[in-house]
Amino acid sequence: MKRSFLFEWIVFIAAIMAVPFIFKYVISYPLEPALRAGFFVMLAVSLTLVVGLAGQISLGHGAFFGIGAYTAAILATKLGLPAFLTIPLGTIAGVITGFLIGYPVLKLKSYYLALATLVVAIAVYEFFKAADALTGGEMGLYNLPNIRAGNFELYSPFSHYYVVWIFALLVIFLCDHFSKSPVGKKLKALHSDEEAAECVGIDVFWTKVKVFVLSSTIAAFAGALFAHCSYGTIYPGEFNVNLSIKIITMVVVGGMYSIYGAAAGAIVISLLPEVIRRLGDFFHMDLTQITHINDIVFGIILIVFMIFSPKGILGKKEEKSASGKRSFLPFWGTGSS
Amino acid sequence: MLQVRGVSCRFGGLVALDNISLEVKRGELVGLMGPNGAGKTTLFNIINNLVSPTTGGVWFEEEEITGLPPHEITRRGLVRTFQNVRVFEHLNVLENVEVAVPENNKTGFLQNIFAFSKIRLSGRFIKDKASECLKMVGLASFSLRSSSSLTFGQQRLLGIARALACKPKILLLDEPSAGLNREETLALSRVIEKIHQKKIAIFIIEHDIEMLMSLVQRIIVLDKGRKIMEGTPDEIKGEEKVLKAYFGRKRGCPI
Numbered sequence: 001m002k003r004s005f006l007f008e009w010i011v012f013i014a015a016i017m018a019v020p021f022i023f024k025y026v027i028s029y030p031l032e033p034a035l036r037a038g039f040f041v042m043l044a045v046s047l048t049l050v051v052g053l054a055g056q057i058s059l060g061h062g063a064f065f066g067i068g069a070y071t072a073a074i075l076a077t078k079l080g081l082p083a084f085l086t087i088p089l090g091t092i093a094g095v096i097t098g099f100l101i102g103y104p105v106l107k108l109k110s111y112y113l114a115l116a117t118l119v120v121a122i123a124v125y126e127f128f129k130a131a132d133a134l135t136g137g138e139m140g141l142y143n144l145p146n147i148r149a150g151n152f153e154l155y156s157p158f159s160h161y162y163v164v165w166i167f168a169l170l171v172i173f174l175c176d177h178f179s180k181s182p183v184g185k186k187l188k189a190l191h192s193d194e195e196a197a198e199c200v201g202i203d204v205f206w207t208k209v210k211v212f213v214l215s216s217t218i219a220a221f222a223g224a225l226f227a228h229c230s231y232g233t234i235y236p237g238e239f240n241v242n243l244s245i246k247i248i249t250m251v252v253v254g255g256m257y258s259i260y261g262a263a264a265g266a267i268v269i270s271l272l273p274e275v276i277r278r279l280g281d282f283f284h285m286d287l288t289q290i291t292h293i294n295d296i297v298f299g300i301i302l303i304v305f306m307i308f309s310p311k312g313i314l315g316k317k318e319e320k321s322a323s324g325k326r327s328f329l330p331f332w333g334t335g336s337s
Numbered sequence: 338m339l340q341v342r343g344v345s346c347r348f349g350g351l352v353a354l355d356n357i358s359l360e361v362k363r364g365e366l367v368g369l370m371g372p373n374g375a376g377k378t379t380l381f382n383i384i385n386n387l388v389s390p391t392t393g394g395v396w397f398e399e400e401e402i403t404g405l406p407p408h409e410i411t412r413r414g415l416v417r418t419f420q421n422v423r424v425f426e427h428l429n430v431l432e433n434v435e436v437a438v439p440e441n442n443k444t445g446f447l448q449n450i451f452a453f454s455k456i457r458l459s460g461r462f463i464k465d466k467a468s469e470c471l472k473m474v475g476l477a478s479f480s481l482r483s484s485s486s487l488t489f490g491q492q493r494l495l496g497i498a499r500a501l502a503c504k505p506k507i508l509l510l511d512e513p514s515a516g517l518n519r520e521e522t523l524a525l526s527r528v529i530e531k532i533h534q535k536k537i538a539i540f541i542i543e544h545d546i547e548m549l550m551s552l553v554q555r556i557i558v559l560d561k562g563r564k565i566m567e568g569t570p571d572e573i574k575g576e577e578k579v580l581k582a583y584f585g586r587k588r589g590c591p592i
Contacts, residue, residue: 192425
C-alpha cells in the first residue's frame with residue numbers, strides 16, 4: 001500500500017525535475033508555460049481545499065494570489081526588502097486578508113457566497129489598478145529583485161522553475177496529507193451536511209473559516225513567489241477576474257474532490273493556451289483571433305465539465321479505487337466501493 | 338438532568354409548541370409520542386438549538402443551554418439523531434463515526450498539515466473509538482463501505498453509532514424505528530437497551546408503542562404542540578386522550 005504511493009511519487013518528482021531539460025534539449029520549447037503551471041498547481045490545489053473538500057464556492061481565489069504578489073512587490077520596491085523577507089510577509093498578508101474576507105463571507109451560503117467572492121475578486125483587482133501611489137496603478141510595479149541566497153541570484157526561468165516546483169510539490173503533498181487527516185474528514189462531513197456535522201460536535205463555521213484562511217495563505221505565498229520570478233514586473237491585468245475563473249476551471253476539470261486532480265487540472269489548463277497558440281500558428285491565425293479562441297475554449301470547457309463530469313478527468317478513477325488504498329491518485333472517493 | 342421549561346415555539350402565526358415543560362432524569366429511558374405534526378421533532382430541534390424557542394429555555398445538568406450553538410451542546414453530552422439519518426455521503430461508514438469522536442476536535446489545524454506522527458497516533462485512537470461504536474450497533478463489518486450503500490435500517494444504526502461516538506450523557510433518538518421491519522426493529526431495541534445499560538439517558542420519539550412498552554419507563558404524549566399526558570406505558574396505552582389524539586373520536590381502537 002505505502003510502497004506504490006512512494007513509487008508513484010518518485011516517478012512524478014523525476015518527471016517534474018526532468019522537464020526543463022526535455023524542453024531545452026529535446027523539444028526546444030520555452031520553459032515559461034511549465035513555470036506558470038507550477039504556480040497554477042499551488043493555486044488550484046489550495047482552492048480545492050475550499051471548493052472540493054469543504055464544498056464552499058469561491059470565485060475569488062485569484063485575489064489572494066494578487067494580494068501576495070503586490071504585498072511582496074510593494075515591500076521590495078518601497079522598503080527595499082529582499083525576497084526572503086517579502087515572501088514570508090506576502091504570505092502573512094494572505095493569512096490576514098484571508099481571515100478578514102473569509103469571516104464575513106462564509107456566513108453566506110451558495111449563490112450569495114459565490115457572488116460575494118466574485119465581488120472580492122473584482123474589488124481587489126480594481127484596487128490594484130486605482131491605488132497608483134502604492135501599487136503603480138495600471139502599469140504595475142517593476143524592478144522587482146530576484147531571489148538571492150548568499151552569492152546565488154536566481155534570474156533564469158530554469159532556476160525559477162525548480163524553486164516554484166519544489167514548493168508546488170510540497171503543497172500537493174501537504175494538502176493531500178491534510179485532506180486525509182481528522183480535520184480533512186471534518187471538512188468532508190460538513191460538505192455532506194452542515195447541520196448534521198454541527199450536531200456531531202463540529203464547529204462548522206470556524207472550520208470553514210480556518211480552511212479558507214489556509215487556502216488564501218497558500219495562494220498568497222504563490223503570489224509572493226511569483227513577484228520575484230516574473231521578469232521583475234507585475235501589473236494588475238495578471239490578477240483580474242479571469243484568473244479566478246481559470247483557477248476554478250482547473251479545479252473542476254481536474255476533479256473537484258481530489259487534490260491530485262486539481263494539480264492535473266492545473267497542468268492541463270495552464271498548458272492549454274500553448275496548444276491553442278500552436279494550432280493558431282498552424283492555421284495562420286493572428287493574435288487577437290487566438291485570444292478570442294482561448295476565451296471561447298475556456299468557457300466551453302468549464303460549462304461542459306460542470307454539466308457532464310463534475311468529478312473531473314480523474315473522477316472516473318475515483319470509482320475504481322477502494323477507500324483506504326493509498327495510491328498516486330488517491331481520491332477520497334469513498335463514495336463508491 | 339435535562340429540563341425543558343415553558344418552551345413555546347411560534348413560526349409566524351403557527352404555534353408549533355405551546356408552553357412545554359418536561360424533565361428527563363439521569364439514566365432514564367423516556368418516550369415521546371404523539372401524532373404527526375404534534376411538535377416532537379420541533380422539540381428536539383429546540384433542545385439542541387437548531388431552532389430557537391420563542392419563550393422558555395432548556396437546562397442540561399443544571400446549566401442553561403438555551404441559545405448555545407448546537408456543536409457546543411453536543412460536546413456537553415446532549416446528542417440527537419435525525420429521523421432521516423443524514424449520513425455524511427462523502428465519507429465511508431467508519432469515517433462517518435470517526436468525525437464524531439470528541440478527541441477529533443483537539444488536534445490543532447496546523448498540526449493536521451504538518452505533524453505526521455502525531456496525526457497518525459490520534460488517527461489510530463479515533464479509529465479505535467469509532468470501531469467500538471460500530472461494533473456496538475453491529476455494523477463493524479461494514480466499516481469501509483460507502484455510507485450511502487447501506488440499507489435504510491443500517492443507515493439508522495450508523496446514525497446511532499455516530500451519536501454514540503460523541504460520548505453522550507443523554508441520547509435523543511428521533512423515530513429510530515421508522516421504516517424498519519420487525520427484525521430490524523428488534524435489533525434496534527436490543528441496541529437501545531445496550532446503550533441504556535451504559536447509564537446513558539435516552540429520550541426517544543416513537544410511534545411504535547409495542548416497542549416503547551418493552552423499553553421505556555415513562556412516556557410523554559404531545560398533541561398539537563401541547564403536552565396532553567405523561568405516565569407509564571400501561572397508563573398511556575388505554576388512555577382516551579391519547580387515542581383521541583391519534584385516531585380522532587373513535588373509542589376502542591386497538592393500538
